[in-house]
Amino acid sequence: TEKEAIYLATSQVNGCDYCLAAHTVFAGKAGLTQQEIRSARIGQLDAYALLAQQITESRGQLTSEQIASARAAGINDAKIIEVVAHVASQTLTNYLNNVALTDIDFPAIDA
Numbered sequence: 001t002e003k004e005a006i007y008l009a010t011s012q013v014n015g016c017d018y019c020l021a022a023h024t025v026f027a028g029k030a031g032l033t034q035q036e037i038r039s040a041r042i043g044q045l046d047a048y049a050l051l052a053q054q055i056t057e058s059r060g061q062l063t064s065e066q067i068a069s070a071r072a073a074g075i076n077d078a079k080i081i082e083v084v085a086h087v088a089s090q091t092l093t094n095y096l097n098n099v100a101l102t103d104i105d106f107p108a109i110d111a
Contacts, residue, residue, distance in 0.1 A: 005040040005049040006086045012041040013056040016094035021106035047073030
């Protein structure tokens with residue numbers, strides 16, 4: 001669920017409708033409710049979604065306060081690096097699907 005929250009928050013910031021649709025389905029299969037999925041998309045589900053949103057919006061230029069907040073929420077340095085890796089990977093996927101105008105072959109997403 002942590003990874004799906006990261007993917008949803010990142011895809012929302014990057015405006016990738018294909019990835020939002022896909023990860024809405026995957027997040028549901030991982031156990032997130034529709035409300036939790038909506039919360040993840042706007043960075044409000046948990047500290048992981050918020051951190052992913054902040055990394056994506058700032059292109060990795062986090063403030064010391066944002067890093068301290070993530071650590072205070074229990075995200076250690078190893079996990080911060082993991083979140084950065086997931087955001088980077090998802091951003092690549094978002095950009096590829098946005099450029100390719102990939103047809104959405106997942107059920108309609110509920111924003």
